Amino acid sequence: MEGLGQVELPILSCQNLCKSFPGNQKQEKLVLANINLAVPKGSFVTILGQSGGGKSTLLKLLGGFLPPSSGRVFFDGQPLTQITPKIGMVFQDHNLYPWMTVEQNIGFGFKIRGDKPGTYQHLVHEILDTVGLSQSRKLYPHQLSGGMRQRVAIARSVVVKPEVLLLDEPFSALDVQLRRRLQDFLLTLWKEMHITMVLVTHNVEEAILLGQKLIVVGNQPGQIIEEVVISEPQYGDRYHPDFLQLQRHLESLLDSNLIDPVQAKPLPISNGKAIS
Ligand SMILES: Nc1ncnc2c1ncn2[C@@H]1O[C@H](COP(=O)(O)OP(=O)(O)OP(=O)(O)O)[C@@H](O)[C@H]1O
Ligand SMILES: [Mg+2]
Structure with missing residues (x-):
């Protein structure tokens, strides 16, 4: 894909971003730990992670909808401390x-x-x-x-x-066919309107298909465990061997970081598969 090589300054970035919420017994619950990421201007970045890993929280921090506990968000080179019409958000609901x-x-x-x-x-x-x-x-x-x-x-x-559009799992409730049509529609919008897109998803295929840069957020606390730059055209073909190989790699990466969202502790892992 074009784009990543041509851009210099990120339009949106964060440094050492941490977020805690009040937890049980007056203890703080650390949801995001030390997140550093950069969104190049004009790019399409996808953030992949499992349920409860802090993806929505991260997106809200990046849009100025929530204040960080520590660390900073930068928009267009300036610290972002509140919402701005230059950053749009499509919420999960x-x-x-x-x-x-x-x-x-x-x-x-x-x-x-x-x-x-x-x-x-x-x-x-x-x-x-x-x-x-x-x-x-x-x-x-x-x-x-x-x-x-x-x-x-x-x-x-x-x-x-907006200059940046943040999208929180916009297609998760839709069937596969409609999801694919709307993914194509979003790519067309991105190309025609030149809006930088950051899309959160738990769907590995969607993250590869849409992202030029794919950021994997691991659970408990949410932290970046891998970044993949997707620059080859074969990643636009979900049946291409390279696509499938990356998909398998990311699925096993998420599996190895699997957390039981109800118990909030890692599940025992055997041969790369969680034992339920
Ligand atoms: N306002 C809040 N107050 C307290 N805890 C919160 C708040 N918002 C989120 N959390 C907690 O932070 C953790 C991460 O939540 P978040 O919604 O960011 O996860 P997620 O990755 O978007 O999950 P999902 O994929 O299910 O949407 C959860 O344990 C959640 O309970
Ligand atoms: Mg969410």
Whole structure:
């Protein structure tokens, strides 16, 4: 893939980022430990990890939605201390407003900025067309399928033209066919709109297929256990032997770091497989 070689400064990065939450018996629970990562401008970075590993927490820190316990996030060379319209976020549970139509949900970012409808309606219509939802613009979220809701959530975030879009498992609830169509759709958006993308997923295939740079976050506490630069075109072909080899490697890497999310302790491992 193109891109990584041409970029100099990361648009988004973090240094020694740690995050703790209050835990049981007044003890702090360390969720993320010493995260250092850099997102090159214009790139597509995927963050892969298992459930409970701190992926959503990491994304919220990178977007300024949560303060770090220690360490720093940098956006465009400056410390990031609060949310900014230059960084959009598609949350894991999409957060559409149920009382607003598709069109109103998508235009909401402009409305809270105080823009007059006449100044942004054409942009809303344009993005509705791009995501294939022009016919559904007067519907409410409960009248949409899961895939349509995800497209509205993505449209709402990209319509205000952020420089970076953070996406938290946007396709995890969808069937394989729809997931693949929306992955292609997201790649098209990335190429056409030149928005830097950071996508969190627990799906190994998705992480390889979409990412130019793939960051693996291990569990308990969440920390970076591997970074892969995906530069060869064969990684766009999910049936290519190199793709399958990388997929196998990443799956066994995640397996060897397997944590029982209920017990919150490592499962015993035998021959690379967890014993349940
Ligand atoms: N606001 C919070 N207060 C306390 N603990 C939290 C908070 N947010 C997250 N946690 C804890 O941090 C850990 C990581 O949560 P997080 O949602 O970041 O994981 P995740 O990797 O996104 O999981 P999943 O794949 O299931 O979405 C969990 O143990 C969770 O209980
Ligand atoms: Mg999550």
